[in-house]
Amino acid sequence: MRLSSCFRNLVCLSGLGWVAACTQHSTAPANVAFHNITARYNALLQAKEKLEEARATLFRDRKDNYGALLPVVVPVDSNAALAVSTELAAVIKKASLVAERHQNAIYVDDAYLLIGQARLEQGDFRNAVETFKYVNTNYPDENSRSAALIGLMRAYVEQREYGTALRVADVVRTLPLSKEETREYYLTKAYLHQQRKEYAIAAAILEETLPLMKKGEQRARVYYALGQLYELTNKPQKALAQYSKVQKNRPGYDLSFYAKLNSLLNQPGQDPNVSFSRMLKDRKNDDLKDRIYYAMGSYEERRGNIKQAIPYYKTAAQFAKATRDQLPAIYLRIAELSYNPLQDYESAQAYYDSTVSSQPKNMPDLSRIIEKKKVLDEFVRHLRTIRTEDSLQHLAGMNPTELDKYLAKVVSDKRKKEEDARRKAEEAAARARQEQLLAQNGVATENTASAWYFYNPSSVQRGSQEFREKWGPRKLEDNWRRSTKDMSLSSGDAPMTAVQGNKTVAGQAAGTGAAPADPEIQDLKKTIPFGQQALEVSRKKQETAYFELGKLYKLGLSEPAKSKETFEKLLALFPNTSYEPETLYLLYLLAEGTGQQAEYKNRLAQKFPDSYFVRMINRSSLTPLTSGAEAEAQNLYADAYGAYTRSEYANALVKVEQGLQKYAGNALEDKFALLHVMLVAKTQNAEAYRKALGDFLRNYPNSTLTGMAKDMQSAAKGK
Template sequence: MRKKALLFGLGFAIFLGACSSERNTFTNRAFHNLTAHFNAYYLADVKIKEVENQVKTNYKEDYTQVLPVFIPVDSATIQQNKAKLDSARELSSKAIDWHRISKWVDDSYYLIGKIDYLQAQVDDSKNAFRYVNSQSKDKNLRHRALISLLRLYIDQRSYEDANFTIDYLSKESGISDENRYELFKTLAYYYETRSDQNGVIGALDRAVEYAKDKKELSRIHFILAQRYQREGLDALAFDYYKRALDGNPPYERSFFATLFAQQVAELNASKDFRKVRNYYDDLYKDPKNKDLKDVVIYEKALFEEKQGDIPLTIDLLHQAAKEPGSNPRLKGYIYQKLADINLNELKDYRATKYYLDSALSFIKKEDPIAQQIQDQKSTLDLFVFHLERIQLNDSLVTLASLGENEQKIRMEAFLASEEERLIKEAAKKSAPKSSSIFDNLLAFSGRSSGSNFYFDNGAAMQQGAIEFSRTWGNRPLQDNWRRRSALFQTSGQTAPQATKTDSLGSTESSIISGLPSLESLLAQIPNTPEQLIQINNELEESYFELGKLLYFDLKEPIMSIDNLETLIRLFPNSTKKPEAYYLLYLGQKETNGNSQQYVGRLNREFPDSPYTFSVNNPDAASGNLAYLESSKRYEQAYQAYYIGQYNQARHLIISTLEEFPLTRNTEKLLLLDIMVTGKTESRDRYKAKLEDYIQVSKDQELVNLARIMLRPLLSQEELASLDQGNKEEADSTLAVKETVAETKRPEVPANSPYNVNDSQTHIFVIALSPSEVEAAKNLLGDLENFHAQAFSNARLRTGNMNMNQENSIYIISPFANAEKAMEYFRKFSEEFKSTGLSEDVKSKSFFISIENFQTLNKTKNLEEYLQFFRTIYQ
């Protein structure tokens, strides 16, 4: 017994000795290698792989687009698995802290780097991978860390660091097959981010040689097939689509591989169109494809488009939008295709705008294609706004011109005809109307009479109103597609409830309750001079803006001419008349019409207008050189005016306007000419020219200056009238100033080396890292253009300098005070765009007083000043 106890004690002592992480003996190393591997590293690795697999499982592949090389890391999935990753981090840390002499320490550091990468802790992840590469004696592990570091650099678009890493790895020998597979995939990702199609294909071709996982291999084959197809190499694409079917891929990938293989091999080459259409019909009827019916019809629509059958293509796209599907983004592509057809084939800009609206409802805003759609839609939004405002206001003006009895008779007749028509339509409906959301988004009723498109089909619109009323009751419509319909919207009055219990009676009751009341219709007709003036002002503005937009943005000179001529006919005294004449001159010239009639009108009616100078001197210089030269001439003319040489000043002004019409200096030159008039001509002439200038000038600062110059020339009655007209604007400005004055500014952060001095000259700063500077190569030029458009009179200067090794800064100056700098900051944040300049960089821009900048230039601590700036100014 004593012997056993002795042996047990001896064994326990050996065990305790082996547990020590300080003694580097064979027994100790063996113990720590075993426990670090299986009690810590292995379990941590399993948890990380589970999270990575969850990311892959949750990701919805969009096979209609080229698949990405790497499946993006979804932050939501990572957050859901935070506990698992925290546990993996704890296990990895134990392997490092408790088993320091084991051979799994560096591997555990690598796992921590992977965890940091998944949790978007970029700097920590970089440090972990760099540490492993510099410290590990295991070549395979070092290579793995470098490949992970390369992917991280590519994520950040740090191409200089990425190129250095690629070059280093290219010179390394003994890279394992597993690491070579990851390396070539990462190289494909590198070329993918740089839009290098051949580079992606070449790298993935090499990755295929080392792929072990058959499902991964299937996915790579599918990507190669897609890219070969887009390069027009159909034979290679067919081969790789067939290879993508190996390895038991998911059914959806098999479906698309089969579909696309058939397209590149048979559909494109086949002359038997019936066979092609039967192929799509068979796919559609296959029960296994019940969640892919929208894909089948969409692809069939694209086939019919290639055959030139646009009406059938549109019908199929409408059908595809209503079919069930597993990929919501496909609905967005369907609407985008409908928008494309309506824009390029049908020239229906209103339909295009609403299809793009529907597309955006299915495509995530962070998707690059969403920004592309938004950019395309901005012009169309303005087009539809002005078009629909013209339609609505034109109807209201027509109704306002009638007597009360006539208005009432027309409204009663409208309500009676609508009720009768809708009851007849409802009676014909034997099958219930689909309540699919796609019917509302597509907004068409393809089986009914009349136009297929919702806002050109009054029946479809009213049927929608009936269905809405049945579901939700009698509510006023808001934000409907056709603003003209606003004339007939209910003001919320409730119709009497029906007492019939049969279905036809219920339908009639629903129709009656869905129609607006007579009172609500009459209430929307303008009946005061002020209301009519407002409506006519809106009409004038919309006709002008629509004409300008059609000419410059939509390249529709004939439609532009129609709107501008309507403007001049309806509003002969419009202040926009000179510019309208000029646009009509351009439009007629482009369409080989009678452009000279507008040259004559401009010379007769507006001899001093810059537009008159322009049509009289069509070959005059323009652009930046014209701006620079006209700036020099303006300074010379102003100097001549200042010293009393008024004739010389006028000569310089006139010659500059004739030689350089319509530069950013034009309005300044015109105002200077008026100042010369004040010195050389009659008081009445001076006053008239100032009043005309105030009406037509678009530069608010110059307009304000002209108003100041005008005031001494006005009588007491005219001053009173002017002050009354400007009262509302003045009150608004005062309210803003009072609000600012009353706002209590936060205290300066404790121990901050910066002071608040709003009256001091300020500068605006954009800070960028070296990689961000490389990405934003056009920044200086874009800033100059931005200043020319938005701050043409501010004389802003732009420069750049190195703050430290990590940051270069671009400086815009000067701003007289913090208020001016804040105005620039807001406009910059909202409107400035430059290729390669990220929103993150824009959000870190700031303005700073000269005194504070001197302090910043010494400390080089941008984060410290940003904290001060956000506390005080944001």
């Protein structure tokens, strides 16, 4: 096959006298010329065409989020590259032929460059980096070196190795670059600084880049990104100028639409609401209403009207549910505003949860969002515990007759709400079926859309989806909303207590004067803490929730004033709380720099002189123990433990308390503390012992003795 191929080429080139052209290792001029022409106009030409075709497809099919900061260049996406995997594989295959069959050609470096660029588009960064490095090392004097280093720089940016990318950029800056290479270098460097959040530098680089770009959507896209960068650097007039230039560069409809929206937001002294209203009425924008409402929310937010902005964002979320591509960004905006400045932590938790549940792709700071969500999940759980237990305790104190009336109303309201939801879902399904029937009969439904809302397929889909999210998959049947259907339904004129037509009918059982109990009311009563023991359990839940809430305000939400308020409320509502020592210590820390700090310190020292937290406060005034003092501490512990083993508990307790006071902060402190717990077991009751174990585990979480203490705690449970 190779001989026949060579023969055909020789025939074509016989006029030049290239007789020995099949030898790729020869340096003879005829051989080199043959391989140069074959490599350039056969393999390389086809590889370049395939690469350009793949890049054009990737740019055409990109998924830009114009509501967020637009990347200067389209980021590499290995999943998107699957659509052009055939073309990219062909690039690598064709370019590899040059290295395999035309080693004496001057285009081998160009072949390796194409291989590296194809691997970069595939998202195969490791092999792309190795290929670009190979070109840089082995072809230092060739033109392809600068392009390889630009590709290497881009690969490092995609891998977030920004420091390495900057070092490569410094090398590229010293090389002679063509106009095309200069453009690619500037775009890549602007992208690098954009990713590093150095927006002013990125904007300055793009100003130099745009004159090097041809008119078209790629240039329009860069103008849009530059406008956003100027917004972020608080230069609205410059941003407005860039958005106006977008329209002059043949942008796609979405890009043009967003540029208009952002122009409205940056026009000084003008209220854009009239323009927003016109855009909402334009039927071409029916699929973009979520973006318009988001812009309206953004406009109110920029004016400082946060409470007016959130309803617009929520409306945007409702319209975005049909496509879901903008949902994570909308949910996140509501969550961030609810968190700060509104400090509505329950709403913030709900929307952070929705943000994460909507499976955002490539969302920056996703790990931070997830961490904040975890803190708020715990916060809301404790807050709801306090409210729930407070309500249940109130119900427990109600008159039985009034309680029954109240619970009956709760159940009735719940059933009415469920029935309304079921009816709306059935209406939506019926309208969807009617629309489908009309469509099958060739009847257009566009003109009736305003009269019958659910003729809109996207509205029907949205309604069905919301129903499934709330109720799950449900079969259409009587009492479909009930999780259990064992309630007997009577017929005829017999007295009964049942749900007929979703109305509670209270009657008397046949032959008796009492009405049968409603199962839902009985289930509710089971949650109410009747009796002293159940009430104590309920109050203990509240006590723990207040304590954890105070800690979260301090450590998780950075709200010291609310933390102090919550801790003070805990001490007021539960004067004998087991959390009092730690609560006083945390209040002591919160009062740093105020006159109250000494008050909390004195209360803690007077009421709990032997507590770990008193020693924590006193540690700051302690000086490191000398070697002699260390030996004294060891001897004192040995004496205390010896007294314990001889059952001299009073003597051992004196020595332990002396050690805890005198040698606070010493390496033996946790041993003295655990020995104190063991002495409590010998001298006090089981409850005091269990409490002492819990205090030890809470006060010394990093001690090597926690394993032993946990074993002791497990053994002490229930005994």
